[in-house]
Amino acid sequence: MNSNFSENQIQRLTNILKFFVLLVCGVILMAPFIWMVSVGFDRTANITMPFPPRLIPEELSGFNYGIVVENGRLIQSYLNSGIVTISSVLIGVTSSLLAGYAFSKGKFKGKKLLFIIVLCTLMIPMEPRLIPLYTLFNSVNLLNSFWPLILPPIINGMLIFLCKQFFDQLPNTLREAAQIDGAGEFRIFFKVYLPLAGPIAATMVILAFIWSWNDFMWPLVVLNNQDLQTVPLYLASFSLENGTSLGGLTMALATVSILPIVILYLFLQRYIIQSIALSGVKGE
Amino acid sequence: MNENQAKVQPNQEPERRPISPLNRQENEQSKRVVKKDKKKAFGSGIIWYIFLIPAFLGILLFMVYPIFESLRLSFYQSNGTMETFIGLDNFKTILTSGPFWNSVWNTFYIGIFQILITIPLGFIFASLINSTPRGQNFFKVIYFLPNVTSIVAAAMIFAFVLHPEMGIVNYILETIGLPTPGWLSNPSTSKWAVILLSVWHWIGFVIIICLANLQAISPEMYEAARIDGAGRVQQWLFITIPNMTATFAFLLITGWIGALQRFNEVYVLGGPSGSPARSIQTMGAFIYERGFTGFEFGMASAATYVMFIIILIFTFLNIKISNMKL
Numbered sequence: 001m002n003s004n005f006s007e008n009q010i011q012r013l014t015n016i017l018k019f020f021v022l023l024v025c026g027v028i029l030m031a032p033f034i035w036m037v038s039v040g041f042d043r044t045a046n047i048t049m050p051f052p053p054r055l056i057p058e059e060l061s062g063f064n065y066g067i068v069v070e071n072g073r074l075i076q077s078y079l080n081s082g083i084v085t086i087s088s089v090l091i092g093v094t095s096s097l098l099a100g101y102a103f104s105k106g107k108f109k110g111k112k113l114l115f116i117i118v119l120c121t122l123m124i125p126m127e128p129r130l131i132p133l134y135t136l137f138n139s140v141n142l143l144n145s146f147w148p149l150i151l152p153p154i155i156n157g158m159l160i161f162l163c164k165q166f167f168d169q170l171p172n173t174l175r176e177a178a179q180i181d182g183a184g185e186f187r188i189f190f191k192v193y194l195p196l197a198g199p200i201a202a203t204m205v206i207l208a209f210i211w212s213w214n215d216f217m218w219p220l221v222v223l224n225n226q227d228l229q230t231v232p233l234y235l236a237s238f239s240l241e242n243g244t245s246l247g248g249l250t251m252a253l254a255t256v257s258i259l260p261i262v263i264l265y266l267f268l269q270r271y272i273i274q275s276i277a278l279s280g281v282k283g284e
Numbered sequence: 285m286n287e288n289q290a291k292v293q294p295n296q297e298p299e300r301r302p303i304s305p306l307n308r309q310e311n312e313q314s315k316r317v318v319k320k321d322k323k324k325a326f327g328s329g330i331i332w333y334i335f336l337i338p339a340f341l342g343i344l345l346f347m348v349y350p351i352f353e354s355l356r357l358s359f360y361q362s363n364g365t366m367e368t369f370i371g372l373d374n375f376k377t378i379l380t381s382g383p384f385w386n387s388v389w390n391t392f393y394i395g396i397f398q399i400l401i402t403i404p405l406g407f408i409f410a411s412l413i414n415s416t417p418r419g420q421n422f423f424k425v426i427y428f429l430p431n432v433t434s435i436v437a438a439a440m441i442f443a444f445v446l447h448p449e450m451g452i453v454n455y456i457l458e459t460i461g462l463p464t465p466g467w468l469s470n471p472s473t474s475k476w477a478v479i480l481l482s483v484w485h486w487i488g489f490v491i492i493i494c495l496a497n498l499q500a501i502s503p504e505m506y507e508a509a510r511i512d513g514a515g516r517v518q519q520w521l522f523i524t525i526p527n528m529t530a531t532f533a534f535l536l537i538t539g540w541i542g543a544l545q546r547f548n549e550v551y552v553l554g555g556p557s558g559s560p561a562r563s564i565q566t567m568g569a570f571i572y573e574r575g576f577t578g579f580e581f582g583m584a585s586a587a588t589y590v591m592f593i594i595i596l597i598f599t600f601l602n603i604k605i606s607n608m609k610l
Contacts, residue, residue: 098338127571214435
């Protein structure tokens with residue numbers, strides 16, 4: 001009885017200890033964000049950084065944020081990123097749903113070989129394709145437009161793979177019933193299977209969105225026009241131009257650029273975390 | 285009956301039938317069914333390829349063509365307009381070039397330490413989160429947050445966080461009496477600035493993957509161990525860790541592939557040449573510098589192929605280990 005009691009106590013103590021370790025490390029992990037927001041709100045940090053660092057701004061003001069928003073380039077880059085991301089997600093998810101469904105339920109010659117080809121695309125990184133894709137889009141005069149960012153995501157091996165696995169879990173009897181009713185393959189896909197594909201479609205949209213929104217190297221290569229910059233491109237060009245000379249402004253800019261994604265993440269965190277975990281445990 | 289036949293021999297059966305006029309006249313009734321069957325048998329083969337058209341158009345244009353084109357380019361001296369065949373010279377130049385091997389060294393150095401630090405640390409955090417009775421979801425959200433923010437914005441913030449004079453890291457180091465490194469202002473410590481940033485950014489991903497797999501370990505195993513008298517630490521050492529080896533392998537290899545392709549954060553922190561003194565120029569940055577600031581397309585293509593082969597080896601391992609089913 002006595003030993004049982006103390007064991008319980010130890011258990012409770014370790015739980016409290018664990019909680020505190022996690023809390024402290026969480027705060028350390030969040031520290032750059034906290035500092036970023038605080039410096040952004042500091043009027044005196046507009047040009048020279050406050051030293052020693054402080055948590056509460058000396059002169060609280062939205063001055064830096066005002067400049068960032070008034071400048072307009074961030075908003076422009078948001079619009080650009082929005083156009084690019086929405087279009088490329090639509091194209092990529094649609095083509096992957098079609099292909100994933102065909103690889104799961106279809107019966108046709110060369111299915112296995114074609115699927116292996118799709119899996120092989122997972123092994124091809126962006127770097128060796130960079131220069132040929134650049135010259136390809138250059139030859140059709142599409143550099144400095146959004147097309148080079150929207151079109152290539154039409155092929156995404158990971159999305160096709162995830163989608164095929166999802167459709168594999170749906171029973172074939174659904175198809176057979178629809179077939180007896182005389183429905184064609186496209187009808188069966190759109191009327192029977194697509195309405196059931198909500199969960200995987202949501203996962204695919206989330207993953208494609210994250211990939212497209214954060215894409216950097218390829219947009220850097222094809223977009224030289226300042227008016228077409230996506231959010232990461234604008235941030236990078238601002239950072240390379242100014243280095244660490246404009247503390248308050250840079251931090252305000254970083255905050256405004258991160259904020260919408262963070263809000264979106266806080267609302268959708270369960271689905272986003274699930275999607276990431278799903279793409280990570282893809283072997284099972 | 286007809287249904288079955290059409291399925292067994294989709295190509296031959298329906299084609300043969302209508303040829304005989306007898307068939308048509310005699311079986312007025314089954315004619316309609318046969319016609320429908322023919323359409324279905326014909327369609328069921330071809331129509332699936334229509335489903336695949338968008339994806340395979342993409343594969344041809346954006347995967348197959350560029351991969352072979354860049355292989356071809358690697359044997360040419362090219363600036364995008366003028367091309368001359370020079371055989372293996374590009375590869376010779378690359379493989380004997382100091383800056384290229386320097387970029388390989390930087391990439392490997394940053395990648396190895398990032399992985400060696402992040403996977404064990406992330407696993408420990410995941411175990412803690414998994415076993416804490418309160419606030420699991422809260423911690424998950426907090427720890428994953430850095431991974432959601434774009435690495436470009438993160439690099440921008442870290443330039444300040446690690447600033448030698450006004451950054452918070454050096455301020456804290458100074459107040460507790462530790463030496464304050466120059467971080468990004470000094471070639472001998474700049475790689476560690478990138479490592480810190482990449483650990484901070486990647487750890488959320490490692491934690492999420494570890495948590496998903498920790499929760500997949502069957503509780504009966506722990507139950508059995510508890511009956512045998514194993515303590516918490518013993519359970520962790522002898523049940524949890526052995527069950528996580530596949531996860532560690534997966535993280536090791538995806539992390540390594542990502543590390544080999546590192547570009548975004550070093551570009552923001554050090555520009556295409558990876559300053560200071562090329563100390564953080566990765567392979568990706570080397571290729572970008574050669575290809576798009578120097579427009580040496582042939583040379584850059586050769587470098588991408590060397591990099592591609594290195595990545596290919598590790599991706600192949602990834603597929604082997606994560607046991608993807610065809």
